[in-house]
């Protein structure tokens with residue numbers, strides 16, 4: 001992944017102060033708890049316009065009237081929302097680890113296995129080092145190129161100031177403030193995130209990524225991403241990172257909104273490897289994310305690809321609203337759970353326009369004492385004449401103490417639509433393991449090999465430089481799952 | 484090279500090998516014949532180190548080392564190869580990729596440098612031509628949707644690439660058509676060398692017409708009952724197991 005990331009890293013590194021990601025907030029910290037004053041504090045700190053403050057407050061009021069959902073499969077202790085601090089400044093260098101020696105050896109081992117260069121390891125571990133980036137000029141070139149094409153790629157905070165019309169028009173237009181409990185919470189207190197706008201007819205020539213930006217800014221907890229592809233535009237966006245990032249916030253409630261206008265295409269790829277907790281299920285991130293894309297224009301396309309290996313609990317359903325005629329939605333997912341992890345993930349495809357198509361390929365791998373659920377909705381409205389869906393859900397079990405469940409919901413309201421659904425459940429077989437091992441492939445590599453084969457269709461959807469690390473990641477995540 | 488003494492082994496508490504003796508010298512080809520259920524595949528699995536196959540007595544030494552405590556991958560690195568009676572399918576994993584992983588894993592275990600993708604493809608194409616594996620099978624998933632005969636040839640391709648010291652062929656001839664049998668046998672013959680030994684498990688003398696063994700054994704009831712030259716196979720074909728080992732069976 002070296003070259004592409006190098007570019008992005010340099011860009012993000014250069015952008016760190018340029019784009020105000022680490023604004024100097026010093027000892028500023030919103031008091032623990034959440035009420036109107038917290039929201040005003042955040043909005044004020046970020047120097048936001050009144051309309052956005054009101055927008056947040058509206059979200060807060062809706063959130064206050066909501067009850068936390070409990071229909072999901074994963075169980076977790078009650079979260080005390082008044083015990084969380086909703087705005088914390090990035091750590092000062094004094095509080096950060098000074099060298100890799102201070103980092104949990106387990107995490108370091110993982111970095112090594114993934115082949116992450118030392119410098120990136122230090123970045124990921126949040127070590128207080130002043131980085132001199134290899135070449136500021138790369139960052140400049142990158143930024144310049146995007147500028148020339150009229151592509152906007154910046155933080156949401158920056159976009160609020162520089163592109164208020166776009167933000168006003170699109171923020172919350174796919175995931176409204178009151179959409180659900182966690183989305184409302186996010187709308188009220190979101191810290192920052194990325195904004196992308198690709199103008200009509202422009203094909204973004206490089207993969208855009210939040211990788212280092214988010215880490216540096218520590219905005220991971222209530223992140224908000226907004227991506228707009230105007231008519232005939234194309235963009236591929238990468239979220240996340242294969243290396244486990246250090247994060248002390250347990251609850252992550254992000255929101256991602258995608259908008260594709262006529263003939264536009266957005267490809268959104270995620271590799272999620274947040275801290276899953278220890279072997280005994282202690283600790284770990286709760287990853288409760290709302291991701292939704294709107295294919296507003298005709299012939300538009302939104303494609304979600306996700307590789308989810310981290311977090312104690314993953315609970316999310318990247319969805320597509322297929323409004324434009326002939327629009328297409330895709331969802332490719334690999335969800336790996338090991339030890340005590342739980343995942344409840346899947347997608348929603350809502351067909352509204354004529355001849356809309358959706359394709360769902362979900363691969364679930366459970367090991368240890370983990371539990372994984374695929375939950376998916378395919379809804380075809382009366383207007384969605386000639387709509388088609390293909391769904392394939394495959395589960396693989398490793399060992400006999402884990403669980404895998406498939407919960408498909410299908411609602412078809414017209415006669416000309418078609419839904420196809422296939423589901424399989426298999427166990428990683430002793431035959432396969434022995435076969436690989438007898439050819440010299442060590443047991444853990446054999447598991448990785450077989451699991452990667454099982455997930456191939458999804459892995460192939462990942463951008464090349466992501467795919468190589470993601471392959472390794474599957475193996476690392478399943479370590480200790482056999483034998 | 485391989486020395487098996489009074490080997491007792493079984494699966495799920497059931498003893499299948501009941502004091503088996505066998506000695507294979509470098510460069511030799513040994514054929515093992517025997518009725519269904521006599522424990523031939525069990526012997527092969529025990530030699531390859533499959534989990535669940537417990538050794539309860541006797542010894543197996545390979546190149547002077549006790550192998551009974553070694554993992555399958557360690558045995559592979561030591562130079563033991565098993566062409567299986569029922570080759571396994573691995574969906575989603577390209578045949579060529581799998582074989583490169585295997586070769587490099589073995590090289591790594593031996594402290595040798597790994598082979599680059601390009602060098603490997605060249606090697607693989609050469610070997611595939613020798614053992615009669617079509618190029619398109621290299622790109623397909625490991626054994627997935629292969630015909631019975633294609634699977635068997637693929638085993639021999641792996642053998643040719645991994646170049647073990649001891650190759651055990653468990654009924655590689657079953658399921659091969661006449662032409663394939665000849666190609667596979669020719670492939671095996673080309674791999675014969677003073678350092679490389681073979682144990683060929685088969686039900687048919689025909690294979691042994693092509694791969695001429697130094698020694699033929701008849702296995703029954705978990706033991707080697709008789710051993711002899713290649714004429715033993717012919718005799719067996721003529722008389723059948725009952726006549727040859729009937730006394731023991733009774």
Ligand SMILES: Nc1ncnc2c1ncn2[C@@H]1O[C@H](COP(=O)(O)OP(=O)(O)OP(=O)(O)O)[C@@H](O)[C@H]1O
Nearest residue numbers: 494495497499517518519520521522523524525526
């Ligand atoms: N997992 C198992 N559990 C119980 N019995 C087993 C198991 N595996 C093999 N056996 C038994 O062990 C005996 C020997 O089997 P094995 O497969 O070694 O025979 P074989 O000589 O290879 O036969 P064939 O010529 O049919 O291939 C058979 O009776 C078989 O049913």
Ligand SMILES: [Mg+2]
Nearest residue numbers: 523524525568
């Ligand atoms: Mg057999």
